[in-house]
Amino acid sequence: MTPRPGALRLPRLTVDGERVPRAHLARLVARTTRELAAAGAGPGRAAALACDHPLTAVVAVLAAEAAGAPLLLDGPAPARRIAPAALVHAGRSGDPVVAGATARPLDVPEETAAVFWTSGSSGDPKAVAVPTAALAHQGGATAARMCVTADDRLLLPLPLRHAYGHSVLGVWRATGAHLYAESGFRLRGLLSRLAAEGITSLDGVPTMYRVLAAEAAKDPGAARLLRALRVRGCGGDVLTPALYDDFLAATGAPLHDGYGLSEAGPNVALSAPEVLRPGTVGRLLDGVRVRLAGPDREIQVDSPSLMLGYLDPATGALDRGAFTPDGWLRTGDTGAVTADGWLTVGGRVKEVLVVHGETVAPTVVEDAVRAADGVVDAAVVGVRRGDRGDRGDSVWAFVESPEADRATVAVRVTEACRRRLPPHARPRSVRVVAALPRTGSGKFDRVRLRAWASDATAAAA
Missing domain, CATH: 3.30.300.30 (ANL, C-terminal domain)
Known part of the structure; x- marks a missing residue:
């Protein structure tokens, strides 16, 4: 059933500096939900997000959920993509536009809520099928670790099609915080947003924080803005000790990194303002267990946020080869973990x-x-x-x-x-x-x- 605009409980959203009224967002979600259903998207028939525009991405996530349709996020070369029932892309105004599929859509397991593509940095990209319960647990557990409330203002200059950006969207929905979604990282624009909007939490990748550390080292005003943040989340790639030290020296404040992978929801362990131990990637999230296996001490994970498996783009079948016989996820990363849950990651087994x-x-x-x-x-x-x-x-x-x-x-x-x-x-x-x-x-x-x-x-x- 298509939700009525007034029935939707939507947190506050600002896109590229422009406030999106809740009533307008609700209307976009309701319209997009109807259009997805009309195109044939629903349980087992996916919708694909075909752009990185923040408003379109937010609406697509909410509408696909309302329609009961899996949402395909990101993707490799067209020949490897999964055939959807509908595509969602951005119109000239940034509002979402739904188009029907040109090929027969692939049937996917009905419990699938989202499909992320791994980056393929160490092999062929894989389609990660994630169930609704995993996304819900991930949003709540991450919000609890970072102590995010409805009073927080989250600045996100990252694509929502990737697991990291999508996880921040889950925190936004779980807490009712105000999300400031950006089309990309622009140094001056980001600093202006910090100065004008009372931002409390920033998320970014190491390359972004290298630029910010360099700017803070020569501009005391930039250093002051970055230091004023409660959370400075860093993910998407390895936070090296040198970058951690450089940022701390330039701003007087630490970065909060963690460890995760698309197959695990993505977050496994996170650092937070009151949960910080340099040299580690933080403490395991609530509900997450880790064990170390084999001579390489490979990290294996058991979590409510685990994927269903890798989705075959041709058949829709699930490949569970990344799991052990007793259901733990093999990460391919080496590491160590203390008895009280502090995790250290050594690197990829194949990259050491x-x-x-x-x-x-x-x-x-x-x-x-x-x-x-x-x-x-x-x-x-x-x-x-x-x-x-x-x-x-x-x-x-x-x-x-x-x-x-x-x-x-x-x-x-x-x-x-x-x-x-x-x-x-x-x-x-x-x-x-x-x-x-x-x-x-x-x-x-x-x-x-x-x-x-x-x-x-x-x-x-």
Whole structure:
């Protein structure tokens, strides 16, 4: 049944600085719900969010839920996408527009509420099917950890199609806080919003916080605005110790990171203003359990927020291969956990480097590389040559720099690593590029970087 606009209980929403009246938002949701149902979207027949406009994204989430339709969020190349019953995209005014499917929609399990695509940074992207109960638990548990109430003002300059941004939307709905959704990160716009709107919580990715730390280091006003926030959430990728220290030094306030993955809802553990232990990714959320398995001490998770499985784009069948026989999720990450639930993450099982028998975390090398002048960002991967397999990985550093003299930047990187790293951890090759390749969620595309390194290794052989 289509909800009446007045029957919807909608929290406060501002999009790109423009307040969206609750009555207007309710009308958009009711209209979009009717249009989704008319296009054939409903239980087992998905709607797809085909844009990143914040207003359209919010309406699509609410309308798909009202129609009982799974919502497809993000996606890889068109050939791999799941066929929906309807698509939701933004019209010229930013209001949602519903279009019917041009192909026969795929039948998906009816308990599916949302489908997120993993980034594919360490392999082929996968479609993560998440049930309604998982999303509800995630929103409530995250809000409880961060102590968010209806009095909070949440600034979100991240896409709502990705699991991180979507999780903030869940907190908004669970608490009635005021959400300030932005089309993207713009430094001056973000600082203006902090100054004018009384924002209490900001969420962003490490690359955003690097820019903010640099600005705060030279502008006391920016540092003051960032310090005034109650929550400075950092997710979507690894928060390195160097970035944590740089931001703290520039602002006098810490970042609040955590650990999660789309398959787990996404949040598994979170730091918060009163729940903060440097060197960890925070404490496990309520209801979440973690165990460490095998010689690599792989993190395995049991949680009410777990996915149903990976959805086959061709058949709609669920693949449960990521789960153990007793139902725990294999994360592919290494780590440690204390008896009282504080979690430390070492890195991806497949990304930990082994050089001459010594293990090397890519993030440690990346922090050393970033210390060199002229370096904007860095990504480190390992390549193993067949004729040198006994020596382990050859460490490659890919460096993002705007400087034209790339050879000079590479020399600076080599010197910085010589000062900060033991010999076995120093990059054997340094490649300077104008921009590092990234996935749709902003993470380094390590698959492409490994291919670059492998191609260069093969050419030099």
